[in-house]
Amino acid sequence: MSLCPGWAGPLTVEKPRPNPITAAWPRPRPHGDPTPPEDLSAAVWSLVPALYAPCASRGWCCSGWPRLETPECLSTRPLLGPFLAGRAVGHGGVKELFSSLGVECNVLELDQVDDGAKVQEVLSEITNQKTVPNVFVNKVHVGGCDQTFQAYQSGLLQKLLQEDSAYDYDLIIVGGGSGGLSCAKEAAILGKKVMVLDFVVPSPQGTSWGLGGTCVNVGCIPKKLMHQAALLGQALCDSRKFGWEYNQQVKHNWETMTKAIQNHISSLNWGYRLSLREKAVAYVNSYGEFVEHHKIKATNKKGQETYYTAAQFVIATGERPRYLGIQGDKEYCITSDDLFSLPYCPGKTLVVGASYVALECAGFLAGFGLDVTVMVRSILLRGFDQEMAEKVGSYMEQHGVKFLRKFIPVMIQQLEKGSPGKLKVLAKSTEGTETIEGVYNTVLLAIGRDSCTRKMGLEKIGVKINEKSGKIPVNDVEQTSVPYVYAVGDVSEGKPELTPVAIQSGKLLARRLFGASLEKCDYINVPTTVFTPLEYGCCGLAEEKAIEVYKKENLEIYHTLFWPLEWTVAGRENNTCYAKIICNKLDHDRVIGFHILGPNAGEVTQGFAAAMKCGLTKQLLDDTIGIHPTCGEVFTTLEITKSSGLDITQKGC
């Protein structure tokens, strides 16, 4: 319960929308106590860019207040000192609190200005707070009465009341991955003084890397390149059928590939350093740890400590692979942190886990001709459409990857040292008492990832984390429980763990923080692709999830198997590639789930994701002309519904 619930209902003032720049509200009141500061409206609008981004959810920018996005209207003076929007009948003592701190408070009485309703609406959009008073200090949203008093008690309020210039930096970003860097660069472009703290704690196997985070160093980039290497192996097989003539026996050289990939990564690391330098972002290769409000300790490789302060912080430290916590795991197993720069071919490999990381790695290793086994505790690709996941798995199985289902490792022993050595893996059944033993050259753990939040002093400044997952809960403007601290990327709770998501949210966050835009990051219908040997692209809901949300009877699912033209002459299997869309019958057969299993799934999915943003329906799919001959065109001719039970196998063409 709020101390002062205030006014939460809509005001009934109905007026044409004002031009925010020229609008004359609040009008000078005929009589009344402290005259509102000169042009308070401008002051409110100066808050808006920092926090408010209605486009994503309401589309206001485009229709209602189109000029909000233009720089002129945002170049109003920054509103220093506290600002309080409320109603004339009372402010729950907040005003008095500020007076007691010797600070003058700007007050906007919403019930006494024209268009107060609009302001109210804007403020609740900005802050997710429907009640008044709504308190800001130096452009940071503090909250209502309760929060303001809490902030006072914790000392945060006093901190916030200090001038911005009291800090070394406008923004310090902890973590130099996709999200952190995009946020840093954007903030720097907007003229802010920005620092990035990035430090890679070496993996238990001693692997470490340069600037750029997971995606560049131990994620998307090297994995897609290794996936490409494996696809080339397939292309070599195909090419004979297409008339290319060469020796049947083609060997794969791990070292050559890895060196080439690592060279590319080094160039990317360097590129990031360069672009930070160009944009005058301070880059410090040190580990960041909060020590008090607005203050962070940076420890470098040599153990030297330096302290920096900033008005605002962004946490973008991402995640690292999880270990099993069994005997021998940290000593002998590797993870995706190590695999891509492994100086020797991993040989016979056991991949533990069924995450997309596990399946992608198993896929390309098998593609190089290695003996690969995947040990799966329960289901494949948790969170993804399970029909698709099983198809991904069965394609891999048909192409030489062995699966050990319902087993978990209990002990790893080293039999022989070497590059690679020999490891004995003892595993037990998840269902009975059965145990099995296997000998592998390499054991790769891909059982999940843990966020890097526990050793960075978040508790010292009161940033709440989810105790179980370690993730940081944020609101829809990426703000943590501490108003001046934000989190983007894999470390933030409930957000898709994807590079482009982190980049987008980081960039938009910087724009909102520093007044260039109001747009929030839209996390709906985020497309993604799993780069298994047969790629799986998707956007929107999994079938299970769709059924859970909309009920089976309200859905129509269209699907088909297809045979890519390039596969025909290559003599590759028919009735393997699969396309599926899930439509909501109650909403004009709107497409709420898009799934494709086939070559170039990523390239295919992207455009459909854009179309889903625009409200794609089955009718529109039917009305769109295919591009012949492609795989993507299959979605323009989907006819068979799953509920009909009709045969979807392809005969002939």
Added chain:
Amino acid sequence: MAAMAVALRGLGGRFRWRTQAVAGGVRGAARGAAAGQRDYDLLVIGGGSGGLACAKEAAQLGRKVAVVDYVEPSPQGTRWGLGGTCVNVGCIPKKLMHQAALLGGLIQDAPHYGWEVAQPVPHDWRKMAEAVQNHVKSLNWGHRVQLQDRKVKYFNIKASFVDEHTVCGVAKGGKEILLSADHIIIATGGRPRYPTHIEGALEYGITSDDIFWLKESPGKTLVVGASYVALECAGFLTGIGLDTTVMIRSIPLRGFDQQMSSMVIEHMASHGTQFLRGCAPSRVRRLPDGHLQVTWEDCTTGKEDTGTFDTVLWAIGRVPDTRSLNLEKAGVDTSPDTQKILVDSREGTSVPHIYAIGDVVEGRPELTPTAIMAGRLLVQRLFGGSSDLMDYDNVPTTVFTPLEYGCVGLSEEEAVARHGQEHVEVYHAHYKPLEFTVAGRDASQCYVKMVCLREPPQLVLGLHFLGPNAGEVTQGFALGIKCGASYAQVMRTVGIHPTCSEEVVKLRISKRSGLDPTVTGC
């Protein structure tokens, strides 16, 4: 069985035909048979993509349908089976040969990725051609089976109109048959144009009708023309290691965005295809050693030059297959310039119950999926109670040149012409596909541009994508444009990393800004 009084002219074929007709249970028709007594509800002339789609759709709606299809051998004597241009001498074989060429590129990439392949790897045309031709033949067979399954009567005869409801068909042996139908759809497509005014063109030159069916490698080839057919053929010929030259009189890829077109050419030129720009051939002669000597004129200087080739491929355009149809007997109007059939928005010709779809129609995009959709919609209107018209706007397409070019919507020129320079905003980017980095490939021509209206919300007018898998990339965005996507909506779409298509949703640099559109980092 009175209707069995088939009006047959060829005596030789008479008996055999009668037996066939009885076995098939087909009724012949007397000339001028009245409605209800005609042989078929629907007669489709032309067994290509559009025609077959019509026939199958009508059969599915319970109608009595016949398809007549006949492939007039090319001047070089090449012929093929059921399925039309796309299946036999178009999309299918060309994409497969394009794929063969792409695989050649991948073989060169492979060592960078650790595959120990000794270079260079030779290519065997015969092996590829046989594989491609076998696949095409299996598709021919598939089409036959599909027609059979749907009880569509198929005649391998050359058709011409006798009157507005009756068609006379001549089979290979010369035997004739009359078929009558309530509705007739003309879907005879087009065939490559020969420059008959050029000496030796017909005798020594081949076209896309022949190239895919060559048993032996075409060797050193001169491709004449700047159509997408010309560039695609030249692209895969170069890609499989043949010495290839393209002769272009004026602009490449007329009708396509010209910036993109010139980049397509640029890419091909930097990958071994030779270009003779501003030149026109004047004669082709066979030398005593069997090679072909081509003489051409430089259109600006007027200077003549010659070159020797093994093969000369004409790809200067296509003409509609309407001449032998006797359209005037039925009263179907054609364009005097192009000889293409004139139709309205319901695909109706000047004769109420005669329709035309596909490449044979004036002013339609010459694309397989367009013909198929137009055909199906037409039949649904005829027999399915539908009133849906075909929407020919925003038809996406892809040119399968070595670096593929996918597009949908307006070209930049067209957008400017329609809306004015000051109302058009073009966002663009030069990007580098991730796979190119390790392979050490040049990505100078990997480029994407989106043509939008300048006024918010910046409606997307056109998308142009040059890069690997352009077809796959373009398809989904075509839907977006169909949905009326704005620039803002596309930008709010999260990318799929790392792909080429994500570059589309990352377009931030406008041409107007003059900023460097090169994508850096990831």
